[in-house]
Every structure is written in C-alpha cells, then in structure tokens.
Amino acid sequence: MAEDMHDVAAARLLEAGRSLVAALDLEVVLERLLETARELTGARYAAIGVLDERRQALERFLTSGIDAANHAAIGDLPRGRGILGVLIEDPRPLVLADVGAHPRSYGFPHGHPPMRTFLGVPIVIRGEAWGNLYLTEKAGGEFGEADVEAITVLADWAAIAIDHAHLYRRSVERSEELERAIEGLEATTAISRALGAETDLGRVLELVVKRGRALVRARVVVLLLADGGRLVAADGAGQIGDAARTASLPVAGTVAGAVLESGRPERIDDVAARFAAADEALGVPGAETALLVPLRSRGRSLGVLCAFDRMDDEPGFGDREEELLLLFAQSAATAVSTARSVEAERLRLSLRSAEQERSRWARELHDETLQGLAALRVLLQSGLKVGGGALEEAARTAAEQVTTEIANLRALITELRPAALDQLGLAAALDGLAQRSREVDGLEVEVKVDVDGETLDPDLRTAVYRLVQEALTNAGRHARAQRVEVRIARVGEGLEVLVADDGRGFDAAAPTEGFGLAGMRERAALMGGTLELGSSAAGTTVRALLPELGTGP
C-alpha cells in the first residue's frame, strides 16, 4: 500500500517535471511550479523568491494561494530578510513547524494570513542559487521527509525548465536580431548585385527608389541628390505627383537639407507640421509621416532618400525601418557614386576616342589631300614657267588632279560626318563604305544588314557605322585580304556587328600603335557592349555585341 502511494507520488512528480520542462516561457514555468508544489505537498500557500544578481536579496516574489485582496493588505512583498534570508544565506532545504517561532523571524506584517508550517528549498541552476521555493500551511500536519524529497526533485526539474526558458528567450531574441540583420543584408546585397550589373546611373537611381520603397513598405519614395546648394529630385517610386518628381529645394532651411548636412536620419510623425515652407517643393500629396536618411559615400553627402507614409495602414516609420533604410542608403550611396564615376569615365573615353579620330583625319588630310595639293602646285608652277602648250597640258592635268582631290575630300568629309547615315539610312551608308573599299582597296565586300536601321537608336547606328568603317579600313590597309564580309544582325537583346576578312591576320594580343582597334573597343564599351577580335593566318574577324537598351517600342 505504502509502495503504491510512493509509486503514485513518483508518477505525479515525473509528470510535473515533464510539464515544467515542456514550457518554454519563464512565467508559465513559474506558475506551473507553484501549482505543482502545492498539489504535491498539500500546502495552502506557495511562493517563489527570485534572487537578485548579487544573490543577497529577492528581486521577485511570486505567490500562489493568496488572493488579490490579501496581497493588497500585506503591501510590500518580502525582500528576503528574516526566515527567507536564512535560505538565501544557506541554500539547503529548511523545514519548520512554526515559522513565527524561529529566532530570525520578524513576524508577519499586518493583514498577512496566518502561517505556521514551512518548507523551503533552493532552486539551483548550474551550480548557482537562482531562487527559492517556499511552501506553508500543509493541510493536516507538518511537512515531512517525503515532502522535502518531492519538492527537492521538483526544484531540480524547475531549475532545468527555467534554464531552458532563459536560453530559449535569448535564442529568440538572437534570431530576431539575426532576421533583421539578414533582411538588411539582403537589401544591401541586392543593391550591390544590381550595382555589379548596372553602371547606368539612371538604372541605379531607379533601383534605389524601388528597392528602398519595398524595404520599408513606404507609399512613396523620392531620392534627392545634392546639386550645388540645392537638393534635386533624381527619381521617385510609388504614388508620386509631378511636383515631387521634379522637386528642387534649397539645402538651407529645409528638413531634407538638414539631413544632408548633419548626415543624420530624421523621422517625422506629422509632415504638415514639421515641413517648412521651403520643404513644400517636395510636396507628396497627403503625406503624414516621413523618414529621411542621408546618402553618404566616402564621407561625402550625396543626397537624401525620403520615404513617405507606410503602406496598408501600418504604423509610422519606427526604429527598425530607420535602421534598415540607413543600411540600405549606405549601399545605395556607393552605387550612385560608382555609377557617376563610371559615367564620367565613359565621357572621358568618348572624348578621347573623338580626339583620336580627329587626329587620324588630320593625318589623312596631311598625307593624302595636302600631298596631292602640293603636287598640283608644283605642276602648275612649272607649267607657268614654261608657258604655251606645256601650260595647257599642266592645266589639264591639274584639273584632273583637282577632280581626284575633290573626290578624296568628299570621302573624308563623309567619314567625318556620316551624313549618309542620317539621309540614306544604315544599310545604304554601309553600302557606301563597302563601295569605297572596293574602289580604293580593291576588296570584294559583301554587306548583309538584317535589321531595320531606322528602328535603332541614333547613337547605336553611328556606333555600328564607325565600327564597320574602321574594320573595313584596317582590312584594306593591313590584311592583304581579297574578301570581306560585313554582317549586322539582331542577337538576343542586342546587335551583332561582324566584319570578317580572309587576309593574313596579325597578333591581336600584341600592343599596337594605332588608334583604330582601341577606338573600336571604346565605342563598343561606350554603348555598353563588347568587342571580340579573332585573328589567324586565315583572316581577321571583328565582332561587336551592342545591347539595344532603351530603344524600340
């Protein structure tokens, strides 16, 4: 019979332990501990005292069995002096038949329910006292050996459960932190990835406003870039009015200007109240809340990213949005400044290649036309000296020479400004180039244009013309080729420009003196494309791939 009782108690204890450990929330664990301890011992009241960090006093005191009215009557909860202090100093089970009779007892405060029998056990987590479990007023007698045993085991279970709950909370906090970090990182990575693929400033700006808007779920995002003493709208996303799209506001005296100059973000809960008159230029109709973050790159303020109103009635912009948008703005700033320098570099390259072209024409004018004119002068001078029939002969020859030089000059002028391209279209202009190669260099030239030149962007058309022109000139001048094939075709999203000769080839990897090949590469790069050069003893192939961005229907 006693054995049975013991088994039942053990089973209850196991059950209690399992239920404690199953709870991951600290408050639930403590509540269950109080209830179970009372149930297992038949105590009327149970309490848990949680030690403070120095383990000298109680930081919390939770009770069970005492109702709210009693609680109010007792007033302040014990801090851990008196009998409770005995357990704090000496964390071992303590059984008393009459608490009030103990020498350390201060007695109970007024309004405290009468308590005589007492059982206290420490809760020790990883070898350190965490708190105590107290039970009082056992029904029908004093706390015995079995109670001490059961409560000691329960306290051990509780220690494990509390430890788990702590760990769990910490890991939840950590994973939330991690999630936020990851979210920010993803946005940053996305911008960096976009940056890697995108050097076109316009596209970068568009990405910044669109991604930024999605990141903080804003109704409207406007990107302002510093320009002189002003902030000028560079792009916007969301339900944005024309005013905001073309906004230009002074740095001085505006909220955005303050963000630009201080480099610190600004959160606004009442746009109408906070925005100064000068800010009105950035008018986003009906905006209530705003979050403005600076775009800074290498210590320089480039602009301000302004987000207005959250979507779907979410509350205004909080710490989290501010943190995310700031993080995002950092990579956005880098992307913008990189795209800007790429743009500057492109401009530099295109100026350089224009310069090189000009010097090439100068050289040709010198070597061909000037030589021809000089020869003409010699001819006319000697004719004048001799006079008579010789003069007539010289004049006739001179007329012929002048005709040739006029043709030469016309050809040069055509090359300087391919008027034919505008007037006749791409295919006819390329045929003109081919005709010249046939006549001047004696090449067999086949031209195949599989695109409608009129649908192409004018810059792209010029690039195609210049590439073919240089490749044909090279084939005529260096290749000793018989045949040249020119092909323009659409491949995927772009255009393929191919010029292949059957000449002697050259070492395409070796550095060259000329401008032609370098100019072709620059031109292809300028259009966002690539240029491949293949050369062998069987001939040379120049192949350019030029994307057709921003054109077509």
Ligand SMILES: Nc1ncnc2c1ncn2[C@@H]1O[C@H](COP(=O)(O)OP(=O)(O)OP(=O)(O)O)[C@@H](O)[C@H]1O
């Ligand atoms: N199709 C080709 N066949 C054989 N050699 C070539 C061909 N194209 C270029 N080359 C070689 O590569 C060199 C560099 O060409 P590039 O066009 O850059 O300069 P260039 O023609 O010499 O001078 P520029 O084009 O400035 O008038 C040429 O001098 C020539 O040796």
Ligand SMILES: [Mg+2]
């Ligand atoms: Mg050349």
